Amino acid sequence: METTESPSEQAKSPHEQLDELASQIVAGAGRLAAATGAWLLLVADFDARDGAYKFGLASTAQWLSFTCGLAARTANDHVRVARALAAFPKLAEGMAAGIVSYSHARAIARVAKRGEFRLVDDLLDVARYGTVAQLEVVARGLLTVDHNENPSDQAERERVSHRWGDDSMWGLSAKLDPERGALVQEAIEKVANTEQISKAEALVRLAEIGLAALADADKPPRELRGDERAAVVIHLDVNRIPVDDDGSAEPNRPAARIDQGPGLPNAVVQRLLCDGRVRTLLMKDEHMLDVGRTHRLVTRKQYRALLRRQGGQCAHPGCPNTKRLHAHHVIPWLVGGPTDMDNLVLLCERHHVSLHDRDYRIRKLGKGAFRFESPDGVDLAHPIEAIKPADLPAIETEHSDVDSRAATTKWDGQRLQRDYAISVLAQRRYSGTG
Numbered sequence: 001m002e003t004t005e006s007p008s009e010q011a012k013s014p015h016e017q018l019d020e021l022a023s024q025i026v027a028g029a030g031r032l033a034a035a036t037g038a039w040l041l042l043v044a045d046f047d048a049r050d051g052a053y054k055f056g057l058a059s060t061a062q063w064l065s066f067t068c069g070l071a072a073r074t075a076n077d078h079v080r081v082a083r084a085l086a087a088f089p090k091l092a093e094g095m096a097a098g099i100v101s102y103s104h105a106r107a108i109a110r111v112a113k114r115g116e117f118r119l120v121d122d123l124l125d126v127a128r129y130g131t132v133a134q135l136e137v138v139a140r141g142l143l144t145v146d147h148n149e150n151p152s153d154q155a156e157r158e159r160v161s162h163r164w165g166d167d168s169m170w171g172l173s174a175k176l177d178p179e180r181g182a183l184v185q186e187a188i189e190k191v192a193n194t195e196q197i198s199k200a201e202a203l204v205r206l207a208e209i210g211l212a213a214l215a216d217a218d219k220p221p222r223e224l225r226g227d228e229r230a231a232v233v234i235h236l237d238v239n240r241i242p243v244d245d246d247g248s249a250e251p252n253r254p255a256a257r258i259d260q261g262p263g264l265p266n267a268v269v270q271r272l273l274c275d276g277r278v279r280t281l282l283m284k285d286e287h288m289l290d291v292g293r294t295h296r297l298v299t300r301k302q303y304r305a306l307l308r309r310q311g312g313q314c315a316h317p318g319c320p321n322t323k324r325l326h327a328h329h330v331i332p333w334l335v336g337g338p339t340d341m342d343n344l345v346l347l348c349e350r351h352h353v354s355l356h357d358r359d360y361r362i363r364k365l366g367k368g369a370f371r372f373e374s375p376d377g378v379d380l381a382h383p384i385e386a387i388k389p390a391d392l393p394a395i396e397t398e399h400s401d402v403d404s405r406a407a408t409t410k411w412d413g414q415r416l417q418r419d420y421a422i423s424v425l426a427q428r429r430y431s432g433t434g
């Protein structure tokens with residue numbers, strides 16, 4: 001039987017004790033790398049299956065941050081490394097063997113793009129035979145302008161482009177979601193009408209106004225509340241809006257149209273009604289029920305109180321968004337849901353859209369408290385608690401097979417020839433097969 005304080009240990013000099021401590025730390029670092037690598041491969045698997053969406057969050061990083069208590073930036077780094085481990089088996093093997101540290105993997109993950117196996121091999125050599133500081137210098141040097149991570153659906157669907165014509169005139173083309181396009185159109189027409197200028201002049205005028213507002217450093221433009229946005233008129237027939245018992249409408253049947261524009265799906269209409277981002281002409285049997293700015297819109301005071309209640313961010317569990325929050329009526333205004341604190345939550349645009357698309361739902365608990373749940377009833381604030389312990393696998397954490405000196409560098413003390421190293425690696429990177 002072993003005890004921590006054997007007679008021989010007491011006889012060790014402080015010098016020897018430090019050696020022992022140092023080798024334990026090195027051995028521990030190797031096992032940590034192995035454990036981290038194994039854990040990150042789980043994250044990569046979760047990421048590849050879009051696991052975060054099941055819990056109503058926009059990204060694996062947001063989910064990690066919320067569920068595992070990682071700072072947002074740390075979570076982003078971990079996800080990037082996890083994806084790199086899944087894409088480059090040698091990187092994963094290096095971590096499993098305790099040779100490649102998390103810091104090494106993070107530096108490599110920043111530069112290596114899909115399929116760049118040779119670059120990863122080269123950088124692993126730099127990691128192995130250099131210091132991590134040297135690896136980071138090389139990686140930063142190789143890092144070109146990229147980082148177009150995860151463009152959102154909206155960014156993919158919508159676009160604005162321009163081109164120079166043969167006559168040296170400037171052409172602008174834009175593709176936007178209908179209600180957003182209508183907003184731009186309304187702005188151009190309103191400026192044109194108010195200032196008695198052409199639409200082309202109005203577009204230039206809009207640019208001037210926007211730039212002037214941004215340049216006015218003393219009074220930067222603030223975030224607009226829903227009811228303060230430019231008014232776009234949509235015609236809405238109450239009789240055609242099917243609302244079911246939990247307040248959400250059948251999502252895809254159009255019940256409204258933009259003034260002289262296309263029909264809008266119900267989910268969009270419900271969302272617009274919540275927020276007053278457009279001015280709705282609410283019709284029932286030819287009678288006008290409501291024209292926008294009335295009691296269904298939150299007051300400035302209510303909006304501020306809602307912000308305070310939610311700590312300034314979106315109410316969806318785990319969502320860090322603080323910008324452009326929409327006031328959502330939990331029980332829709334159309335079926336009598338009041339515009340008061342107990343019936344309102346502020347949601348970011350993404351969560352407002354996904355709520356009306358029925359990706360999740362909100363239940364009123366009273367006194368301004370709400371429960372966010374998935375379509376199958378899981379409490380999104382505590383998603384892991386819903387998993388039965390019996391369904392959880394045993395997690396292997398020991399990694400005692402890792403070589404006790406795996407984590408330490410093989411650096412021979414040479415100074416890094418930065419420019420030379422980077423140019424050689426860049427040449428290899430862009431020449432021939434990877």
Ligand SMILES: [Zn+2]
Nearest residue numbers: 271274328329
């Ligand atoms: Zn809403």
Ligand SMILES: [Zn+2]
Nearest residue numbers: 314319348351
């Ligand atoms: Zn959100």
